Amino acid sequence: MTDRAVHPTHEIGAIADGVDVESLLLADAKGARRDRIMAFVAPVVGVVGFLAAWQLLVDLFDVERFVLPAPIDIFRHLAGDPGFYVDNAKTTMWEAFLGFAIAMVLALVAATVMAHSRFAERAGLPLAVLIQVTPIIAYAPAVVVWLGFGLKPIIVITTLVCFVPFLINAIAGLRSVDPNLLELARSVDAPRRVIFWRLRLPSSMPFLFSAARIAVGLALIGAVLGEFFAGTTSGLGYAVKTAQARPIQLLDQLWASIFVLGFIGATATLLIAGLERITLHWHQSTRH
Incomplete structure (x- = not known):
């Protein structure tokens, strides 16, 4: 009795015939939709649960308002004077955006040079790391002394704290190009400009x-810290600073400013994540 050989493609075909492809695609779509819903619901549940636990802690243990005000009191204060926080939030967001954008552009320029030159990287990267590891609160007053009061020192301080993360990641990204694609581009004498825009930057x-x-x-x-030192009369950092000077009278202002700053940071992070999904829909990092 001889065994009959079965071709692998016949086995694969037989397996495929028993699979409902349409059902698999539908299940995959439902799973993706469920993941998107959970990505939104889970953080909301976490924040609401944290605030509820905070409120319960204050009520059960009768915590002094000076020590820890209840969230409901902070929200009432915010609702009573929303214009104050909107105006100051606009100032801080503008300062943060300018520093963020300038740092990104400068870091990309510096990273382009360092990605092409190991010497430039070895000479410049230690200086960037030195800036990063030195506490910003230590040299922020010096920046104000050099540039005077107002917007300039705030932008410089914000730019400095944002610069190094962009620089290090940009260097790694510019060097992450597929070597085969890079060799192909060089083999056809593609200009460096084309290689940068078509290969290095997308990577x-x-x-x-x-x-x-x-x-x-x-x-x-950086923006809030700059407002502390730069002698400004607006911004959420200024609101926190004035509340710190009069903690009993302006306790609600202190905590409301903290809440608004947290909300701005969380919203900005979500916007960046959404922009990443739209811009990098082709990349595996955005598929989960």
Whole structure:
């Protein structure tokens, strides 16, 4: 008795005949929709649960309002004077955006040079790391002394704290180009400009978005810290500073400013994540 050989393609075909492809596609679509819903619902549940636990803690243990005000009181204060926080939030967001954008552009320029030159990287990267590891609160007053009061020192401080995350990620991204594609482009004498725009920059986009998610929080920190030192009379940093000077009278202003800053940071992070999904829909990092 001889065994009959079965061709692998026949086995694959037999398996495929028993699979309902349409059902698989429908299940995959439902799973993707469920993931999108959960991506929205889970953070909301987490925040609401945290605020509910906070409120319960204050009510059950009768915590002094000076020590920790209840969330409901903070929201009432916000609802009572929304214009004050909207105006100050606009100022801080503009400062944070300018520093964020300038840092991204400067980092991309510097990273382009460093990605092409190991010497430039070895000479410049330690200086960038030195800026990053030095506490910003230590040299922020010096920036104000150099540039005076007003918007300029705030922008410089914000730019400095955002610069290094963009720089390091941009260098890694610009060097992540597929070597085969790079060799092909060079073999046809493609100009460096074309290689940058068609290969290096698209390859670096996932890295830049990762840096942006980090830098958006740093931009708010830099803007608020700059407002503390730069002698401004507007912005959420100024609101926190004035409330700190009169904590009993302006306790609600202090906590409301903190809430607004947290909301701005969370919203900006979500916007960046959404923009990443739209821009990098082709990349595997946005498929989950």
